[in-house]
Amino acid sequence: MKTNSSRQSPGMQSIERLIERFKARLRMQRSVMGAVEGACLGLMIAGVGVAAMRTGWMEADSWWLWALVAVAFTMIAAALRAIQPVDAIAAAQIIDRSHGLHDRLSTAVSLAKSDDLSRADQEFVEAQLRDALRHVETIDPRKASPWRHPADTRLLAAVAISVIVVGLIPIPDHTEELPEPFTVQYNQVLDDTTLQLERDRLRELRRRISELPDEQAEQLADEIEALLDAVEAREISEREFLEAIDEIMERHFGDETEQKELDLLAEALADAAREIREEHAETLAEHPELEEVMDAFDEGDFQKAADALSEFADKLDSDDLTEEQAERLADLLEHFADHLDGQEERFEELFEEHRDKFEEMLSQMDDGSMERNQDLLDDARDAMEQAAQDKEEFSESAARRQLEQLSREIDETADEMRKSQAAESTEGAEGETQRPDHQDGDEGDDGEQQDGDPQGDPAPEERGPDGPDDGADDDEPDYRNEVGRKMDDASRQLQEMENQRQRSEQREEARRQLEEMRESMSRSDSSEDEQRGEQMRDFMDRARGEQGEEGEDSDSEGTEQQGASDGGGDEPSDDREHAEAGEDREGSDGEGAGHGGSAEETGEVADEMDAEYIREELRGQDSEEGRSRSEIIRSASEEGFATTDYQDVYADYHDIAEEVMEREAVPDGYRYYIKRYFQLIRPQQ
């Protein structure tokens, strides 16, 4: 065995150089192919990244990351393919095949690596090497490995185009494709006509508010307008509409103290005016302006009273009064002031009267003869408690303070008038005999002050001593002016009371509008379901007819229901006066009264009608007979109507009951009740 010496021969080296050149070319081509493959992969990943950027999944400024990924994949793949080892024999085989050398080069390379050759073999190997060398010169590596476009070139182009498309073509913004935000649009709570009417009413209310500013009324108008806007935009459901109305009314009308106070005030002034009219008819005849004042008090028209009082003050300034007239006028005003002060006494007397009656009833109760009048006793107790409450409220109310203020001003007017008369007398007779009158007046003032409000103005006492001095020092016009000023003060006080009442009326107007809006919604509801509405009307008519047949024995609940239906109100009111008023209007002009019997609340309708009525409270009585027929019919109209004959319903339920009794262990005692029950409710036929 000999070592193959051909390995070191120059011929072999030339073959090896040829093969190395070919391998380098092969590596380069593989590197290019690897770069294309890596670029494909990198561009695919970059495409995903670009798509993520375009769709907002990634930051837009991260484009360089994806470019780096594409380049990195290209470089890495190219490098990996370039460093991939190439077998020399395989390379030689490629050359052999490409040049038709029948494995001459590959055999030469293979034999050169073999160390186990005999001499004869060695000779033949050398001959074979020489044969291979003869063909080396003809070998062109480019022919062996011609340049070919990488197989993935098309794929690379497709991927690149895809990435460009993804990167450049505007992707439809999915946010634009989203459907319009879901907006809840309710059925219009109020129809367009009603809405327009309510807006007109609101404009009128605002006009009145602009004439007599009232912050609460303005706020109320704003809230009503916002509610109407919401209704028009269909942003509010019926339930929300009702809740909003309730909330507004609760917020603005929860406390009715002011209205009550105004009513008390008007009532007190009216009572005082009536008594003055009876006591000083002669004096009032002399002064029609003052009689007009009393009429205005009697009517509860503060504005009219204020105007008349102002006119009267002007007249006092201009006209001369005789001493007697002035004295009578001063007496009249003083009496009027005393009547106003006596309002608290009137409450006290009323309370005492109720208490006496209550005690009397208690004594009768002790006898055991009036056991059945327990209800009357309860009513008396309630009335007394109510009187006590009214007394309490009146003593703490602003109405009382206003009344006291008015009383004081009228009283001071009377004093000033006497002072003025005394001054005139002094000028005429130079006597000081008039001073006792003034002293009396002062004493009267003192007396009045003692009877007045403990918190009252001490000015009369302070002015009492000073008054004569001032009266002695001043001339006649000064006294008259002082009387006029006092009258003007009283007039302003009345004007203020009138403004307060007008403001209250504005708010009340807003309240009526709210109630009517709620009522309008109910009417529109009923008109939507015509069939049901028709049935409702039919049954309501029948209920009304049945009510008439029931006649006078109907309790207050029935009357209240009827009044509500006539007035259009859909909620039973606890206010019995309200129901009573509705009953009255039913007899007069029917639908014309409208809207829940507000006549007594405003007082306007009742006055216009000039109706006389007796206030009396009626209470319903619990009956053992169950619901009335009208109630049954009304509930049926609200809950639905039977579509199955009663015979069928009875048969079904009776069968079911029988089946259950046969199947289940029902005690005998209960079996009896069940059978008895079905026996009682069986159809008459």
Add this chain to the structure above:
Amino acid sequence: MATSSETAPSTEEEVEAFKRDCGKIREQVGSMIVGNREIIDGVIMVLLASGNVLLEGVPGLGKTMLVRTLSEALGLDFSRIQFTPDLMPTDILGATIIVEEEDRSKHFRFEKGPIFSHIVLADEINRATPKTQSAMLEAMQERSVTIGKETFQLDPPFFVLATQNPLEMEGTYPLPEAQLDRFLFKLKILFPKLADLHTIMDRTTQSDTPEVGKAIGRERILEMRSLARKVPMARHVQDYALRILYGTHPEHESAPEITRRYVRFGSSPRGAQAILTTAKVHALMHGRFNVSCDDIRHTAIPALRHRVILNFEGEAEGVDTDAILEEIIAKTPETTS
């Protein structure tokens, strides 16, 4: 020593002479045998690779003429044995007979049979009984004949050409696989093409019959055999041949699907030996100093077609072994790297 080295031909000259002599043989045989160039080359390759060849073809295609012409071109002894069912081994090998001398003395003398020739044509070998076939095939393998206690060497170059008729298989004794394996090649003689057939008609129907001249002598054949064995074989080429061989084994991982489906047994290592030895001859015949993968592909089919045993499915569907081998070759890459 120096003189002999100076006169010794170089390897290149030897290869060139080999190629030239092969051309001479082909030329002389071709003067008589029309067409069938591949058959002639195959027979020459097997002859120079020291093997035996099995010819398969229908009667009348010139099998006997081919063998006779080859013997004349090589200047070798030729004998023809027509195998029949009643043919006995002694009819092939020879027999010991009693010979009476002039002095009237008698003694036993071995009378050589027809197998003692350089070229033996075993015509329709599948018609003889297995016993006779076995005696023939033993002589082919051992290159010797043992009669009694005496062994007779067959004079090289000993070359057997056996023929089979694929049509008349009734009453025949097909050669078992072990016996087939002893043939280096199995060549299929196809029906001549129209042009070749015209030439055959012209040559055989005229008064002048062509004469076959001697191309090379016996010694030259032995030299050529010796040179053929010197051709070096690169490892990757030999690996290619072995991978083809593995492709014929259905249980091997590299076997293609057609092998797994239709082949029951693959070729024995003798198949690879046949491929490589004949490939060397093929390379020399083309004046090359190395065996290429092309040589392997050229010799693989005739060397393996009788060594691949089809399974029942292959037999039932009439699958041709050559088709299986062609697919194996097509599916086997020249290099694994």
